Amino acid sequence: MTSYIEPLAQESTPSIIADKLRKAIGHGEFRPGAQIVEADLARKLGVSRGPLREGMQRLTQEGLLVSIRNRGLFVIDMTPADIRDMYLAREAIERAAAYKILRDGDFETVGAALLAIVDRMLAADGDPAAIGELDIAFHELLVRLADSPRLSRMHRTSIIETRMCIHALEETYLATDARAIEHQRLADAIRTGDIARTDELLSAHMDDAIERLSNR
Amino acid sequence: MTSYIEPLAQESTPSIIADKLRKAIGHGEFRPGAQIVEADLARKLGVSRGPLREGMQRLTQEGLLVSIRNRGLFVIDMTPADIRDMYLAREAIERAAAYKILRDGDFETVGAALLAIVDRMLAADGDPAAIGELDIAFHELLVRLADSPRLSRMHRTSIIETRMCIHALEETYLATDARAIEHQRLADAIRTGDIARTDELLSAHMDDAIERLSNR
DNA sequence: GGGGTTAACATTGTCGACAATCTACCTTTC
DNA sequence: GAAAGGTAGATTGTCGACAATGTTAACCCC
Structure with a gap:
């Protein structure tokens, strides 16, 4: 049971703006490489340029936007090198998350929760958009259940970048059951507490993803 | 040879401010828990509150500052749980960096560069401040040589948090040769390309650090 | 004396205006 | 005709002022 009495965290305007932009x-x-024009966006969001700029600085810090002085802010354009680097970072984070869960977390419950997502993937019956969302949900849940503020924060950025990639090539997105099976194996390894196998599957999973995204 | 002709990256004011604040x-x-008063700081830095606020948003995004609406921004106060979480994240990042170097980098050169830092640690002859700086330099170099923008960016935040911890208890900081030896072993493992040993030493190294910082 | 109300102060949040800079196009010159 | 120079438009960078909010302390009432 969660208490109704908890510190109420009023989010600041810049953080709300940052969320919306993400x-x-x-x-x-916003397409990769596109310029974010402050005045336009401020009008659309109904705020002035000040808070908007503050929110955009957050995304710049995350590496989702790049700033060119006196020119403006542009959405990052993911090169193949960026995709590889992003998966390197994601693998580092998710491995640490899985490791923490397996070592001092309730890996059986986590594994079961992950398998529930896999079930929904199998039920999605080849719908690329749905499977893509569930794929992301799987990895988000994995990191969230590791209960690490820092891993979660770092992971959020990687997830947005993953979304960018998936969205950029949704039409050529392979929506076979193979994806679901891969996740199922991973969830099973976690549920049974098998560290070595989790490590191996996670690593292979990321390599597969890079492969898929590079051969477009 | 590096060319003198290269794209000149003019850093934006907010990013300069963010660097200074870090x-x-x-x-x-700024002590942990201290409030950052915008007007004062803006005057000290010789800028107006606008750019300053933008810079501070970056640190908020990194988790170095926490924002309480209408109250202000405060430097994070590292609880024991935070210290553990920070080392979890740092280990994830440095492991990935080491792994990348060992797998497709020039690990002999990297190992040699790291050993050079160890030599300076041994030559520092027990000076806590110098050894602390070299300790950080060692880990910064390790990640930098992995040549991954994302790992580097994420690592930078962790390094600041490490600095906060070291600084907070510099007086009780153990400056024995044991620290240098630990780093030496790690550098040696990398230089010889021994993945398993690097993994093991890195993990133990982080556990040691948590141990040291928790038993104050 | 404890609890509640009120007023003054300090600090942050937001906005509009102006200055600085860059890009693109047009003009001039050789 | 091509290159250099100049100009207009658009966009970002910076600032100062005002509004909104929270805090503190004094004061009053019970």
Whole structure:
């Protein structure tokens, strides 16, 4: 049971703006390489340029936007090298998360929760968009259940970048059951507490993803 | 040879401010838990509150500052749980960096460069401040030589947090040769390309650090 | 004396305006 | 005709002022 009495965290305007921008970028509302024009966006969001700029600085810090002085802010354009680097970072984070869960977490419960997502993937019956979302949900849940503020924060950025990639090539996105099976094996390894196998599967999983995204 | 002709990256004011703030926090100029008063700081830095706020948003995103709405920004106070979480993240990053170097980098050169730092640690002859700086330099170099923008960016935040911890208890900081030896073993493992041993030593190294910082 | 209300102060949040800079196009010159 | 120079437009960078909010302390009432 969670108490109703908890410190109420009023989010600051810049953080709300940052969230909205992240979603927009992840869902392809801003194309990679596109310029973010402050005045336009401020008008659309109904705020002035000040808070908007503050929010955009957050995304710049995360590496989702790149700043060119006196020119403006641009959405990052993921080169093949960027994709590899992003998966390197994601693997580092998710490995640490899995390791923490396996070592001093309730890996059986976590594994079961992950398998529930796999079930929904299998039920999605080849719908690329749905499977893509569930794929991301799987990895988000894995890191969230590791209960590490730092890993979660770092992971969030990687997830947005993953979304960008998936969105950029949704049409050529392979939505076979193979994806679901891969996740199922991983969840099973976690559920049974098999560290070595989890490590191996996670590593292979990332390599597969790079492979898929590079051969477009 | 590096060419003199290269794209000149003019850093934006917020990013310069963010750098200065990171240094100040890392070196204990702002104590953990202290409030950052915008007007004062803006005057000291010779800028207006606008760019300053943008820079501070970056540190908020990194988790170095926490924002309480209408109250202000405060330097993070590292609880024991935070220290553990920080080392979890640092280990994840440095492991990935070491792994990348060992797998497809020039691990002999990297190992040699790291050993050079160890030599300076041994030559520092027990000076806590010098050894602390070299300790950090060792880990910074390790990640930098992995040549991964994302790992480097994530690592930078962790390093500031490490600095905060070291600075907070510099007086009780153990400056024995044991620290240098630990790093020496690690550098040697990398130089000889021994993945398993690097993994093991890195993990033990982080556990040691947590141990040291928790038993104050 | 404890609890509640009120007023003054300090600090942050937001905005609009102006200055600095860059890009693109047009003009001039050889 | 091509290159250099100049100009207009658009966009970002910076600032100062004002509004909103929270805190503190004094004061009053019970």
